[in-house]
Amino acid sequence: MDLNTRPTVLLFDVNETLLDVGAVKRQVGDLLQEPGAGTLWFTTMLHYSLVLTVSGQYAGFPEIGAAALRMLARNADLGLSQQDALAVMAGMRTAAAHPEVIPALERLQRAGFRMASLTNSTQAGAEAQLAHAGLDRFFERQLSVQGTGKFKPHRDVYLWAADEMGVQPSECMLVAAHGWDVAGAAWAGMRTAFVAREGQQKFPLAPEPALDVPDLAALATRLTATQAPSPQARPGTAP
Amino acid sequence: MDLNTRPTVLLFDVNETLLDVGAVKRQVGDLLQEPGAGTLWFTTMLHYSLVLTVSGQYAGFPEIGAAALRMLARNADLGLSQQDALAVMAGMRTAAAHPEVIPALERLQRAGFRMASLTNSTQAGAEAQLAHAGLDRFFERQLSVQGTGKFKPHRDVYLWAADEMGVQPSECMLVAAHGWDVAGAAWAGMRTAFVAREGQQKFPLAPEPALDVPDLAALATRLTATQAPSPQARPGTAP
Numbered sequence: 001m002d003l004n005t006r007p008t009v010l011l012f013d014v015n016e017t018l019l020d021v022g023a024v025k026r027q028v029g030d031l032l033q034e035p036g037a038g039t040l041w042f043t044t045m046l047h048y049s050l051v052l053t054v055s056g057q058y059a060g061f062p063e064i065g066a067a068a069l070r071m072l073a074r075n076a077d078l079g080l081s082q083q084d085a086l087a088v089m090a091g092m093r094t095a096a097a098h099p100e101v102i103p104a105l106e107r108l109q110r111a112g113f114r115m116a117s118l119t120n121s122t123q124a125g126a127e128a129q130l131a132h133a134g135l136d137r138f139f140e141r142q143l144s145v146q147g148t149g150k151f152k153p154h155r156d157v158y159l160w161a162a163d164e165m166g167v168q169p170s171e172c173m174l175v176a177a178h179g180w181d182v183a184g185a186a187w188a189g190m191r192t193a194f195v196a197r198e199g200q201q202k203f204p205l206a207p208e209p210a211l212d213v214p215d216l217a218a219l220a221t222r223l224t225a226t227q228a229p230s231p232q233a234r235p236g237t238a239p
Numbered sequence: 240m241d242l243n244t245r246p247t248v249l250l251f252d253v254n255e256t257l258l259d260v261g262a263v264k265r266q267v268g269d270l271l272q273e274p275g276a277g278t279l280w281f282t283t284m285l286h287y288s289l290v291l292t293v294s295g296q297y298a299g300f301p302e303i304g305a306a307a308l309r310m311l312a313r314n315a316d317l318g319l320s321q322q323d324a325l326a327v328m329a330g331m332r333t334a335a336a337h338p339e340v341i342p343a344l345e346r347l348q349r350a351g352f353r354m355a356s357l358t359n360s361t362q363a364g365a366e367a368q369l370a371h372a373g374l375d376r377f378f379e380r381q382l383s384v385q386g387t388g389k390f391k392p393h394r395d396v397y398l399w400a401a402d403e404m405g406v407q408p409s410e411c412m413l414v415a416a417h418g419w420d421v422a423g424a425a426w427a428g429m430r431t432a433f434v435a436r437e438g439q440q441k442f443p444l445a446p447e448p449a450l451d452v453p454d455l456a457a458l459a460t461r462l463t464a465t466q467a468p469s470p471q472a473r474p475g476t477a478p
Contacts, residue, residue, distance in 0.1 A: 036275045043282050048442060050289035051419040054393040055426040059444050071418065071440040082443070154293040179310065180290040187294040201310040203287060204321070205298050 006226040007191055009165045010108065011143075013152075013176035014119035014126055017195055018216075019095040019133055027088055028069060032076050039199065044068040046180070049120060049151040058149040060122045062089040093125060097133040098197075104216035105138040111224045116141040118161050118174070120151050141165065153184020162190070173210070175219060179203035193219055245465040246430055248404045249347065250382070252391075252415035253358035253365060256434055257455075258334035258372055266327055267308065271315050278438065283307040285419070288359060288390040297388040299361045301328040332364060336372040337436075343455035344377040350463045355380040357400050357413070359390050380404065392423020401429070412449070414458060418442035432458055 015021050025038025032041075045061070045068040052058055059067075066085035073080035108115060116139050119126045123144040130136040141164060145151050148160045162169040174185035175193045182192040183206030193211035194202055202209065213219045254260050264277025271280075284300070284307040291297055298306075305324035312319035347354060355378050358365045362383040369375040380403060384390050387399050401408040413424035414432045421431040422445030432450035433441055441448065452458045 034275065036273065036279065040275065040279050040282060043279060043286055047282055047286040047289065048419065048444075050286065050293060051392055051422060051442070052444070054289060054292060054389075055423045056394055057426060063444060067443040070443055074440050075438050150293075153290055155295055180287065183290060184294050187296060199314050201313050203290070204306040204309055205287075205291070205302060 006223060007113070007173035008171040009114045009116065009162075009167050009173070010223075011116055011118040011161055011165075011172055011174045011185075011190075012139075013174070013178065013181050014117050014121060014129060015092065015095070016197055016200070017175060017177040018097055018101050018117070018135060019092075019129060020098050021092055021095045023095065024088065024091040027091060028072075031069075031080075031088065032072055032078065034076070037072060037076075041065075041069055041072055044072065046120075050154075053150045053154055058146075060125070060146070061120050061151075062086055062092075062122065062125065065089045065092075092121070093128045094132055095129065097135055098215065100215050100217040102134065104220040105135065107220040107224060109138055111220075113223070114165065115139055116143055116161070116165060118143045118145075118152070118157075120145050122146050153180050153187075155184065155188045158185050158188035158190055173223075175216075179206065182206070182209045195219065245462060246352070246412035247410040248353045248355065248401075248406050248412070249462075250355055250357040250400055250404075250411055250413045250424075250429075251378075252413070252417065252420050253356050253360060253368060254331065254334070255436055255439070256414060256416040257336055257340050257356070257374060258331075258368060259337050260331055260334045262334065263327065263330040266330060267311075270308075270319075270327065271311055271317065273315070276311060276315075280304075280308055280311055283311065285359075289393075292389045292393055297385075299364070299385070300359050300390075301325055301331075301361065301364065304328045304331075331360070332367045333371055334368065336374055337454065339454050339456040341373065343459040344374065346459040346463060348377055350459075352462070353404065354378055355382055355400070355404060357382045357384075357391070357396075359384050361385050392419050392426075394423065394427045397424050397427035397429055412462075414455075418445065421445070421448045434458065 028038040028041045029035045045065040048064050066089050069085045070080050123146045126144050143161050145157050148157050162172050169189035173191040176182050177195040177197040177200045179202045182194045183203045186192050186207040192209040194209040196214050267277040267280045268274045284304045287303050305328050308324045309319050362385045365383050382400050384396050387396050401411050408428035412430040415421050416434040416436040416439045418441045421433045422442045425431045425446040431448040433448040435453050
């Protein structure tokens with residue numbers, strides 16, 4: 001995909017892309033006495049967020065995550081109250097940023113990119129997460145799917161986010177460590193960057209992202225090398 | 240939920256509800272050298288079926304299952320071609336019926352229920368599956384989500400299925416071993432029966448199903464004990 005003109009707005013997924021939620025996944029694995037359970041739980045939570053969306057329903061991500069955790073606990077013959085399950089979900093709020101994230105966001109901010117977060121977390125949850133991790137100062141807007149009543153990667157979420165930023169979807173780049181997120185954003189008309197965090201893969205049936213990078217440092221390097229979208233920078237025009 | 244009047248049409252989910260796909264899940268576990276991988280793969284396939292749906296896209300269930308399998312294989316540093324992944328998916332076509340299914344469907348058929356299958360499998364795939372398992376003779380219609388271009392539990396799938404059967408959603412009962420399927424059907428206005436196969440749980444945030452049974456034998460017993468919806472059978476009228 002063309003990167004000769006740079007995106008006006010960068011939209012960042014939060015969980016796993018900016019924040020390391022590995023501690024919560026490990027906690028789920030310990031609780032269910034099954035090392036792979038954290039990944040199964042996260043995927044189940046994502047599946048059920050869309051089960052609600054395609055049914056015209058909405059519940060907050062913590063309630064869905066807690067419900068998914070209780071289902072897996074029952075499969076393991078463990079009783080788990082909704083309160084205990086929500087306490088596990090609360091661990092998401094204190095996740096730390098991946099180590100390269102702050103310097104990378106500083107470089108992108110200095111290079112003049114408009115930046116916003118766009119997450120499946122609730123508005124309050126996302127604000128708590130980003131403040132705790134020291135990332136809130138980078139974002140012009142902190143957008144949550146809660147504003148749409150649907151979860152990513154529903155097409156409407158991306159169109160809404162672009163509208164909230166006052167730009168066209170094609171002027172945005174969605175940055176995410178999830179195959180499903182970059183797939184949905186591409187299908188909604190955005191450019192995309194896939195951040196290949198450990199255990200994450202692109203979805204083979206989706207369009208290739210414009211950028212496929214190992215981390216946000218590489219993203220910043222690639223993006224700051226692109227031309228700004230000013231008239232002077234357009235190919236074929238004199239400086 | 241009221242079971243004094245019986246549903247006119249029973250809609251049966253196929254994979255895991257009627258057919259035992261455990262062999263395919265075990266094959267995936269062996270391939271990825273991780274016993275729990277079969278369950279993670281199946282959940283990932285379901286998640287991505289909805290990723291396509293909420294993006295206005297469609298691909299057949301075998302292609303989505305193969306893509307999900309390749310993503311998990313890459314996470315395990317295993318190369319897997321699309322052809323090899325599709326060969327694993329083909330194992331779904333030769334799944335056997337759970338042992339109690341045929342006698343239970345015979346009882347329901349004798350009791351006069353109209354019955355149809357409703358599956359996320361493709362039309363051709365589902366027909367092959369049901370013929371191989373000896374179940375096709377029970378179903379007035381073999382319905383596939385392919386007819387809608389969306390996957391269960393999208394609301395439109397259930398409304399379409401009811402329409403195809405010439406009845407209102409409220410006259411249908413969706414029978415499934417998946418929490419997400421009975422949740423979606425209930426939100427679309429159908430009565431539901433949850434079949435508690437091993438490793439399956441109801442979704443805690445969804446309405447309670449009308450029936451919660453261990454297998455189809457119990458379903459047949461419960462349903463054949465309910466009144467037929469004929470005028471003569473209505474409570475309070477003389478025979």
